[in-house]
Amino acid sequence: MSTDLIQDAESARSALTTMWTIRRFEEAVDDLFARGMMHGTMHLSIGQEAVPVGACAELRDGDYITSTHRGHGHCIARGARLDRMMAELLAKETGYCRGRGGSMHIADVATGNLGANGIVAGGVPIAAGAALASRLRGEDRVVLSFFGDGAVNEGAWHEGVNLAAIWDLPVVFICENNNYGMSMSVQRAFRVDHLADRAAGYGIPGVTVDGNDVAAVRQAVRTAVERARAGSGPTFVEALTYRWKGHSKSDKNLYRTRDEIDLWRDRDPIARYTAALLDAGTLSEAEAQRCRAEARDAVRAAVRTANAAPDASAAELTSAVYAV
Amino acid sequence: MTTTLPGPAAAAAQPPEDGPAHRTLTYAEAVREALAEALRSDPRVFLLGEDIGVYGGAFGVTGDLVHRFGEDRVRDTPISELGIVGAAVGAALAGMRPVVEIQFSDFTAQAMDQIANQAAKIHFMLGGAASVPLVLRAPGGSGTGAAAQHSQSLEAWFAHVPGLKVVMPATPADAKGLLLAAIDDPNPVVFLEHKLLYKRSGPVPSGADRVPLGQAAVRRQGQDLTIVATGVMVSRAEEAARQLAEDGITATVVDPRTLVPLDDATIISEVAATGRALLVQEAPRTCGYMAEIAALIADSDAFGRLRAPIRRLSGLDVPIPYAPQLERAAVPQVPDIVAEATRLVRSW
Incomplete structure (x- = not known):
């Protein structure tokens, strides 16, 4: 079976549906929040869907990912159940974390997701450690470590990348460079032209890719995963993308212009991918519509299921702190 | 006069004998x-x-x-x-x-x-x-x-x-x-x-015996006061207890061994048994772990058995200094424990 995201219809259907699922899931979250039906805060990745979908397409069962506070896309792309994700966000007992983690700590450990992380770059050394475990056991598992541009200036990032580099660990470091760490632009926060230039400082390959092109992301990650699985060490993949929504619920968009947001909306990764598939004749218009409808229906069903679930219970809180 | 509260017996953990297995x-x-x-x-x-x-x-x-x-x-x-x-x-x-x-x-x-x-x-x-x-x-x-x-x-x-x-x-x-x-x-x-x-x-x-987490050790048993000490202060408390005994004061020395989980029961029962508590730590006093032990005792049934205030002996609230005489002065030493224990027993 071809795994080409442009030419192979089955791969294309799957990728397009997953991209739509992330989009629809987060739109639903945004809506529930706006209507006062969801608690806490939310970090939405709308506009960035090509990165997790392209990257996770290269993983096998048994591989790991580490995720971020903006992690719904990673979780979905790795194969998590939408109803358990939505249940977590709706503070239900059936949520992945039984209501104890919420959006910022959502994880489906069964699919190798070692967790979203509320600390910027927190998952980077953790990824190196999971890869070290794989190495010590003589396995060929690979770890994809997702993080944003902001993480690249954190100490944890440097320490984690360096450990992976010196020990040739099977990690792919994937930077979702959406141009802002909250309000701090990449232009203000870095002296290097490309964040991938930082890779040279650790003696590993660094590549910058169009993060709104799902096929390009996949190709870059494929090369990196092959290198990691072969025991040749980590790669830093910088994917250039953009978040359409604010950093979180407090964001008033004071640091960027409407024109800039509109420019990036015109580069919508889902619209671009759909157009590429229609151009190539891989999917028909009707098939593309079916992917979109399937995603919508799956998210609606997840909201229904989650809403009907029992609320998270405080009964076992104190006994939940330590593993036994 | 010594009384013992009903409750879990102290985990007797006297140093094992030197022998074939040790x-x-x-x-x-x-x-x-x-x-x-x-x-x-x-x-x-x-x-x-x-x-x-x-x-x-x-x-x-x-x-x-x-x-x-x-x-x-x-x-x-x-x-x-x-x-x-x-x-x-x-x-x-x-x-x-x-x-x-x-x-x-x-x-x-x-x-x-x-x-x-x-x-x-x-x-x-x-x-x-x-x-x-x-x-x-x-x-x-x-x-x-x-x-x-x-x-x-x-x-x-x-x-x-x-x-x-x-x-x-x-x-x-x-x-x-x-x-x-x-x-x-x-x-x-x-x-x-x-x-x-x-x-x-x-x-x-010599074997692979585990010491379970959450079980305090009673290093020494006495009647006049109970010293709870951690880390290097355990041996200082034991030495202080030996010196106190020469002066007619006998002290129980409890080593919690693990702070989390904490063996509340042994601390409470050993303090209740003597009616006096002296809590010794090397760390600075403010918000130190012994403040937690003091609160634990005050919150417990041992409170009614106390015949003296709960006393803490801690490091000073200072960074550890370099010069040896300054460094010694910054944390409790054996004579400090002896003096504080004597005050506690003689004054109350």
Whole structure:
């Protein structure tokens, strides 16, 4: 079976549906929040869907990912159940974390997701450690470590990348460079032209890719995963993308212009991918519509299921702190 | 007059006799023996830390382990505490049992995100779907002239974070038995060794017996007051108790051994039995762990048995100074314990 995201219809259907699922899931979250039906805060990745979908397409069962506070896309792309994700966000007992983690700590450990992380770059050394475990056991598992541009200036990032580099660990470091760490632009926060230039400082390959092109992301990650699985060490993949929504619920968009947001909306990764598939004749218009409808229906069903679930219970809180 | 509250009997943990099953080892050797036993019996266990390989560890604790178990499992790291602990968290999540050495406990400040925000919370945040079985060994305490950034007693930092367990072995036998129990534990355990104890000798069982976490040891039994002490203060309290006995004052000495989980019952019953509590720690007084023990006693049934105020004897609220006479003055010494105990018994 071809795994080409442009030419192979089955791969294309799957990728397009997953991209739509992330989009629809987060739109639903945004809506529930706006209507006062969801608690806490939310970090939405709308506009960035090509990165997790392209990257996770290269993983096998048994591989790991580490995720971020903006992690719904990673979780979905790795194969998590939408109803358990939505249940977590709706503070239900059936949520992945039984209501104890919420959006910022959502994880489906069964699919190798070692967790979203509320600390910027927190998952980077953790990824190196999971890869070290794989190495010590003589396995060929690979770890994809997702993080944003902001993480690249954190100490944890440097320490984690360096450990992976010196020990040739099977990690792919994937930077979702959406141009802002909250309000701090990449232009203000870095002296290097490309964040991938930082890779040279650790003696590993660094590549910058169009993060709104799902096929390009996949190709870059494929090369990196092959290198990691072969025991040749980590790669830093910088994917250039953009978040359409604010950093979180407090964001008033004071640091960027409407024109800039509109420019990036015109580069919508889902619209671009759909157009590429229609151009190539891989999917028909009707098939593309079916992917979109399937995603919508799956998210609606997840909201229904989650809403009907029992609320998270405080009964076992104190006994939940330590593993036994 | 001594009375004993009904309740759990104190875990009698008198030092075991030297014999065929026991050898005399130093505290550092006992730690090494536990590490070797864990490396030998469990393929998931590996060590990582700065200079733990051919150097043998800054305090010589890992010694020759790299030659016995290889560089993969006795893994030298760059000077990179946050990365080291983070890698241990990741390896633990992926099913390994990493044992990290942080060269001085002060350097845990460099790694605190991975300790407090990651290791401690992942099991809870993920709804129990994952756990982080790692041990973080770190020597603490003053007395070596290493000054303010290499001499702290930081147990209260860790004890205040739900999700961490905190262990403070005071004898060679406990260093071995508690470390084996810590490595078995499915949770992150901060294992605080004391630099002054590394060269102290004592009987150590030759087998792989575990000392369970959460069980205090009553080091000495007396009638006039109960001294609760941790880390290097345990042996100072024992020495003080010997001197007090010559003056007709007999003291019980309780070593909690683990701060989290804490053996509340033994502390409460031993304090109730004598009616006086003297709490001794090396760490600074303010918000120190002994404030928690004082509150525990005050909240408990032992309160009604008290015939004197609960007293704390702590390090001064100062950074540890360099000059030897200043360093000694900054933390409780045996004469301080004797004097405070005498005041407590004679005044009340």
